Amino acid sequence: TSYLSKDGTQELVWQTSWGSTTRMIGALVMMHGDDHGLRVPPRLAQTQVVVLAIKGDEPVLAKVREIGDRLKAAGIRVHVDDRTDTPFGRRAVDWELKGVPVRVEVGPRDLASGTAMVARRIPGGKQAIAVEDLVRLLPAVLEEDQALLLAQSRERRESRTTEVSTFGEAVEAAVAGGWARIPWATLGEEGEAGLAEHAVTVRCLVAEDGSVPSADDAPGNVAVVARAY
Known part of the structure; x- marks a missing residue:
């Protein structure tokens, strides 16, 4: 798909779809809801x-x-x-x-x-x-x-997150319904591929302190693995 730009040339359309809105709402409901319904954070609540x-x-x-x-x-x-x-x-x-x-x-x-x-x-x-x-x-x-x-x-x-050092420990923690933090240097792309056999995936890659890593292969990076739900 293309469009006519302001200078009269045909340009390709740039677009993306990452579903952030629905994912964030789903995460909010799962994380904060209880047996009585929703619990909306006051800063986000349309009605406080x-x-x-x-x-x-x-x-x-x-x-x-x-x-x-x-x-x-x-x-x-x-x-x-x-x-x-x-x-x-x-x-x-x-x-x-x-x-x-x-x-x-x-x-x-x-x-x-x-x-x-x-x-x-x-x-x-x-x-x-x-x-x-x-x-x-x-x-x-x-x-x-x-x-x-x-x-x-x-x-x-934190109560559902386990620090692990081996592939087997990561799988065990994830299959049990929790999250596992494993050094990316230990897991690597080969280990990531092996997780799929257990319906487990790398949910995110973070720096050792939990912040956004400077690069995918930065020293000290940690993979957070779990089952999708």
Whole structure:
């Protein structure tokens, strides 16, 4: 395929397809999801906080809209769920499944006490927070949950990664469902070809410290091998 360039000559089209978007979404779901649905990192979440009205009373609806406006003005990505045609429990479960990091729930008793119930998706649990403190406290809560999710992911990765020194050990670790780090100088292209017999592949090549290598054959490079899933 070619196109007419601005100088009037035919040029070949340059294109590539590496599917990064769908792969990243799949990795996010697999790494962070749990038995209750998604858990979306706060920095990536389209909606960071959802404010729910427990009852459809007009004073409650007015308060959740007010809270939503104040959080939005503070730079938080917020959605106000003021639906009155769906039970509160169903709506709360829906947002939990979608992985929204924080739910702020307001009912008549909360309105009377000047508080809101804050439910955190990532660590779990709820706590009552004064409505006047929400704008001040929620940004820190979101950053704390971001750091917690990252720490959990790193711990999960490290607990499933084995340092090995032989081809056989690499295959054993990968077949067991984990990752193996093996020196590229030990594995090499011949060893890489042999991995295919066990449905194992080199997932990436990194420098010894885990950073991007300066070259494929740089001294100290490490191959991370595993089964595709």
